[in-house]
Amino acid sequence: MHFDLTDLRLFVHVCEARSLTGGARQAHLSTPAASMRIKALENQLGSRLFYRSSQGVDLTPAGQRLLTQARLVLRQVEHLKTEFTEHAGDAAGHLRIFANTTAVTEFLPEVLARFLAERPGVxxxxxERLNRDILRGVLDGTSDLGVIAGGVDTPGLEVLPFSRDHLVVAIPLSHxxxxxxxxxxxxxxxxxHVGLHDGSTLLSFLRDRLEALGEQFALRTQVYGFEAVCRMIEVGVGIGIVPVSAVRRHQRTMRLRWVALDEPWALRERSVITRELAALPGCARALVEALVVYGDAERAPDPVPR
Structure with missing residues (x-):
């Protein structure tokens, strides 16, 4: 069985656009030409890949299986190209990373700033994604790396812990x-409470913990980012559950205190997840190493309320 990479790319474009016309446009093909290629691919596989309707296309079970494998194949082809360019090693390449809220807003910008400054070709x-979507993205090849916090079930993936953080209750000074x-x-x-926006990893995690207790948040307001949360707390809008690293950083410019959260899940391990580290391009392995170095430098003992 022979697979044409052009057909696989077209197939992925159609899946992501949920439209044959939209997928054809992304692949720089006419709609009739794209339709013929998809039909030829279905004939070769002996399986129907799409349910077609006036609203667009939806994947069949066979199409879903092919999408997972096609993404992996295409990512590996891109990694292979990167490894053998004139900028071989870790100096060039493209990476897609799915990460939780804390990673996206707190420490990845700092790590990536240094990493990318040293590698202009990357x-x-x-x-930002929820933990379950991070896992799914790495498993199906949509993402090269995932950054998660807390214990999660990761079958079929490599998990590399690199640091830890504590959730605490941030409060105004006079609370x-x-x-x-x-x-x-x-x-x-x-x-x-002052909370993060709907869809943030931390808010979803805390809501799950409260649901297990038969309770729910009394959220007075929701904002984007820990800086905004801390500013609201500083002026007395409410209290908030945030990583201790975020509170410590904003205590430099804001009048805040924090109290340790007395829960077994308050200590959260941060980890990088990938399908296979050794199969990633040099730039991805170098970024994982940079995260480990960051974690070693930032690793702190259990927090003491202040």
């Missing part, structure tokens, strides 16, 4: 909780 597509050293999650519900 480009990075960084996207009633300021005299406490530790507080349980359920105790914080007596006060209005």
């Amino acid at each position: 480009t990075v597509d960084l996207q 009633p909780l300021a005299e406490r050293e530790r507080v349980r999650l359920i105790e914080t519900l007596a006060y209005p």
Whole structure:
């Protein structure tokens, strides 16, 4: 069985556009030419790949299986090209990274700034995703690397822990909780909360913890990013559950305190996940190494409330 890379790329474009016309446009083909290529691919595989309707196309089970493998094949072809360009090694290439909220807003910008400054030939597509979507993206080849926090089930993936962080309760200086050293999650519900936007990894995680207790947040407001959360807390809008690294950073310019969160899940391991580290291009392996170095430098003991 012979697979044409052009056909595989066209197939992926059609899947992502959910339209034969849209996929053909992305592949720089006419719609009739694209239709003939897709039909030839279906004939070769002996399987129908799409359900077609006036609204577009949807994948069949066979199409879903092919999409996963096609993405992996195409990513590996791109990695192979990168390895044998004139900029071989870790100096060139394109990486797609799916990461959780804390990684995207807190430490990856700092790590990537140094990493990319040293490698002008490398480009990075960084996207914020929920843990489950990060895992799915790495498994199906949509993403080269994933950055997650906390314990998750990662069958078929390599997991490389590189640092840890604690979730704490950030409060204004004069808040009633300021005299406490530790507080349980359920105790914080007596006060209005400032939270991250819907769809953020941390908010989804905390909602799951509360759902297990039969409770829910009294969110007074939701904002984008830990800086905005901390500014709201500083002026007394509410309290918030955030990584201790974020509070420490913003305490340099804001009047904040924090209290340790007395929960077994408050300590979260940060990890990089990938299908196979050895199969990644040199630039991806170099970025993983940079994250490990960052984690070693930032690793801190258990937090002491202040």
